[in-house]
Amino acid sequence: xxxxxxxxxxxxxxxxxxxxxxxxxxxRALTNLFQSVxxxxxxxxxxxxxxxxxxxxxxxxxxxxxxxPGLSGLDLQADLAKANIHTPIIFITGHGDIxxxxxxxxxxxxxxxxxxxxxxxxxxxxxxxIERDRKxxxxxxxxxxxxxxxxxxxPRERDVLSLVASGLMNKQVAAELGLAEITVxxxxxxxxxxxxxxxxxxxVRMTDALGxxxxxxxxxx
Amino acid sequence: xxxxxxxxxxxxxxxxxxxxxxxxxxxRALTNLFQSVxxxxxxxxxxxxxxxxxxxxxxxxxxxxxxxPGLSGLDLQADLAKANIHTPIIFITGHGDIxxxxxxxxxxxxxxxxxxxxxxxxxxxxxxxIERDRKxxxxxxxxxxxxxxxxxxxPRERDVLSLVASGLMNKQVAAELGLAEITVxxxxxxxxxxxxxxxxxxxVRMTDALGxxxxxxxxxx
DNA sequence: CTACGGCACAAACCTACGTATAGCTCGCAC
DNA sequence: GTGCGAGCTATACGTAGGTTTGTGCCGTAG
Numbered sequence: 256x257x258x259x260x261x262x263x264x265x266x267x268x269x270x271x272x273x274x275x276x277x278x279x280x281x282x283r284a285l286t287n288l289f290q291s292v293x294x295x296x297x298x299x300x301x302x303x304x305x306x307x308x309x310x311x312x313x314x315x316x317x318x319x320x321x322x323x324p325g326l327s328g329l330d331l332q333a334d335l336a337k338a339n340i341h342t343p344i345i346f347i348t349g350h351g352d353i354x355x356x357x358x359x360x361x362x363x364x365x366x367x368x369x370x371x372x373x374x375x376x377x378x379x380x381x382x383x384x385i386e387r388d389r390k391x392x393x394x395x396x397x398x399x400x401x402x403x404x405x406x407x408x409x410p411r412e413r414d415v416l417s418l419v420a421s422g423l424m425n426k427q428v429a430a431e432l433g434l435a436e437i438t439v440x441x442x443x444x445x446x447x448x449x450x451x452x453x454x455x456x457x458x459v460r461m462t463d464a465l466g467x468x469x470x471x472x473x474x475x476x
Numbered sequence: 477x478x479x480x481x482x483x484x485x486x487x488x489x490x491x492x493x494x495x496x497x498x499x500x501x502x503x504r505a506l507t508n509l510f511q512s513v514x515x516x517x518x519x520x521x522x523x524x525x526x527x528x529x530x531x532x533x534x535x536x537x538x539x540x541x542x543x544x545p546g547l548s549g550l551d552l553q554a555d556l557a558k559a560n561i562h563t564p565i566i567f568i569t570g571h572g573d574i575x576x577x578x579x580x581x582x583x584x585x586x587x588x589x590x591x592x593x594x595x596x597x598x599x600x601x602x603x604x605x606i607e608r609d610r611k612x613x614x615x616x617x618x619x620x621x622x623x624x625x626x627x628x629x630x631p632r633e634r635d636v637l638s639l640v641a642s643g644l645m646n647k648q649v650a651a652e653l654g655l656a657e658i659t660v661x662x663x664x665x666x667x668x669x670x671x672x673x674x675x676x677x678x679x680v681r682m683t684d685a686l687g688x689x690x691x692x693x694x695x696x697x
Numbered sequence: 698c699t700a701c702g703g704c705a706c707a708a709a710c711c712t713a714c715g716t717a718t719a720g721c722t723c724g725c726a727c
Numbered sequence: 728g729t730g731c732g733a734g735c736t737a738t739a740c741g742t743a744g745g746t747t748t749g750t751g752c753c754g755t756a757g
Contacts, residue, residue, distance in 0.1 A: 348574070356574050357588045360581035367578045409733060422675030424713070438735055440715060447715095454643025459680045630703060646744070659705055661745055668745090676744095700757080706750080714743065721736080727729085 270314040270385045271295040273342070275305050275331070277324050285318060288374055289381065302326035302334075310340050314392060316365070316384035318377075321348040321355065329355065332362055341391060343384035347372055398464045404450050405465055412449070415442040419455075420462040421469040491535040491606045492516040494563070496526050496552070498545050506539060509595055510602065523547035523555075531561050535613060537586070537605035539598075542569040542576065550576065553583055562612060564605035568593055619685045625671050626686055633670070636663040640676075641683040642690040 272289045274296060276282050282298045289296045299305040301324050305317075317335075321328035332344055346359050346367045356367050365387060366380035408416065418428040425443065429436045452458040462469075493510045495517060497503050503519045510517045520526040522545050526538075538556075542549035553565055567580050567588045577588050586608060587601035629637065639649040646664065650657045673679040683690075 351574055353569070353572055353574065353577050353588060353590050356577045357581065360578065361587075366582075367574060369574050411734065420677060422677030424675075425715095426713085434734095435736055436713095437737070440713095441735090444715060454645075455676055456641055456643035456680045459677045460684070463681065463684070632704065655704095656706055657743095658707065661743095662705090665745060698757100701755090703754090704752080708748090710746085712743100712745075714741100716741085717739085719737085722734085724731105724733090726731085 268313045269295055270316075270389070271297060271311050272318060272381055272385075273305060273311070273315055274298040274318045275300070275302060275323065275328070276318075276320040276347070277301060278320070281320070285377070288377065292378060294381070300324075302328075302331040305331070306334065310342065314385050314389040315342055316381055316388055317342050317344045318381070319344055319346050321346050321351055321359070329359060329362075332359065332364065336362065341388075343387050345377075345380045345384055401450070401461045401464060405461075405467075407449055408446065412442050412446050415439055416446050416450075416458070416462065417467055417469070419443055419446070420459050420467065489534040490516055491537075491610070492518060492532050493539060493602055493606075494526060494532070494536055495519040495539045496521070496523065496544065496549070497539075497541040497568070498522060499541070502541070506598070509598065513599060515602070521545075523549075523552040526552075527555065531563065535606050535610040536563055537602055537609055538563050538565045539602070540565055540567050542567050542572055542580070550580060550583075553580065553585065557583065562609075564608050566598075566601045566605055622671070622682050622685060626682075628670055629667065633663050633667050636660055637667050637671075637679070637683065638688055638690070640664055640667070641680050641688065 272285075272294050274282055274285050274289075276285070276298070277300050279300075282300070286296045286298055297308070297311075299308070303325055319328040319331060323331070326334065328344075328346055335342065335344075341363075343365045344359075344363070346364055347370060348355070348367065349370045351367070351369065359367055365384040368376055368380065405413075414432055415428055418431055419425075419439075423431065425439045426436045428434075429439045432439070446452075447458065450458060450461060452461060493506075493515050495503055495506050495510075497506070497519070498521050500521075503521070507517045507519055518529070518532075520529070524546055540549040540552060544552070547555065549565075549567055556563065556565075562584075564586045565580075565584070567585055568591060569576070569588065570591045572588070572590065580588055586605040589597055589601065626634075635653055636649055639652055640646075640660075644652065646660045647657045649655075650660045653660070667673075668679065671679060671682060673682060
């Protein structure tokens with residue numbers, strides 16, 4: 256084995272900072288700044304340009320000038336949200352106003368910096384943004400496996416799963432679905448195997464993570 | 477208080493808007509605005525003044541001028557957070573800047589409006605803020621009962637609960653705690669009764685809501 | 698001292714859970 | 728048709744979960 260180290264899956268690879276700014280000197284300055292602390296950088300000059308690039312597969316963040324040729328930074332933010340891309344965004348502005356700031360922050364921006372930007376502020380913001388993205392990706396990944404296994408269930412198995420995870424006994428599930436108790440038991444076993452759940456507690460947490468509706472749920476005062 | 481309206485309050489009472497502004501004319505204008513749409517209002521002229529009042533027990537929100545005598549609006553926001561009071565805050569400012577806005581929004585403000593404030597903007601913001609507070613209160617209430625019941629558990633019962641909710645079988649819990657299986661069964665029954673859980677699924681969701689650490693949890697890819 | 702609550706265990710008993718083996722129908726793809 | 732998978736059920740058996748009744752120890756509050 257040349258490579259006995261199993262490092263990569265800890266939490267994805269090296270993070271990358273995506274810069275979108277139409278000012279070449281600004282791009283260069285930011286690139287140098289981020290590279291000086293060991294961050295990878297990709298720079299773009301317009302919103303359209305970055306929309307064509309594929310979303311990065313590693314923890315990343317966007318540094319956007321709010322004033323861009325074509326789509327503005329805020330428009331790009333909205334488009335990314337619509338495209339279900341949740342890369343954290345840091346805005347930079349030369350002459351921004353408060354309503355603009357509020358709109359950006361309400362839409363989930365991590366920060367909104369005014370020119371001239373202090374290097375340390377920018378690095379702090381990027382640090383926080385990348386950390387946020389890393390957490391989001393970890394959470395995403397942890398349920399993607401569960402979700403794909405759920406897709407592998409038959410419709411009937413999903414019915415049973417829903418009721419079992421609600422806390423019903425096998426006989427109650429059977430009555431609810433018009434089945435024999437033994438049938439429910441067998442489905443239940445298949446569900447546990449297919450979902451890779453080692454206990455009912457596992458199964459309950461999986462269904463909650465997937466947002467499966469509870470047909471008989473409760474948690475009152 | 478002649479209150480002829482008999483409103484059957486579905487969940488919690490009438491919401492109230494708390495205004496903090498040192499300008500009497502502003503207080504009057506805001507009070508009139510909110511009352512015109514049927515909202516209750518309490519007005520204060522300084523941060524110190526509102527800190528002495530007791531936190532409201534109904535869905536509410538704060539409308540703060542950012543520039544106040546004594547503690548500023550941002551300071552008040554920080555103090556409230558430290559005091560574990562999470563009433564949503566809407567800021568108003570005459571001459572705010574962007575860093576101030578960012579700081580307020582990052583600290584959880586729902587909105588940040590600039591003078592002159594358009595009535596509709598203010599009402600929309602208050603509406604959103606109150607709705608947020610209502611949701612938070614509902615969530616809070618739904619676990620407060622669970623939490624108090626958990627407090628009623630003996631230390632040993634909590635040990636067992638933790639392991640049972642992790643998905644261990646009774647015999648495994650017994651081995652882990654150095655007990656006989658029968659003892660675990662008895663504790664388990666007491667836990668179910670004390671917590672008011674009608675099923676293991678209930679119990680698992682309660683422990684998760686309480687943030688009880690899992691001693692043998694898993695949910696990997 | 699006595700009473701009480703937490704902790705721990707045991708025998709007996711019942712219910713619920715889970716699997717294996719086996720058999721059936723139906724619809725669909727080859 | 729033949730095969731296949733989903734769906735459904737049954738008998739049988741073993742394991743896990745859960746309650747009841749009763750016993751005992753320990754420490755502390757009254």
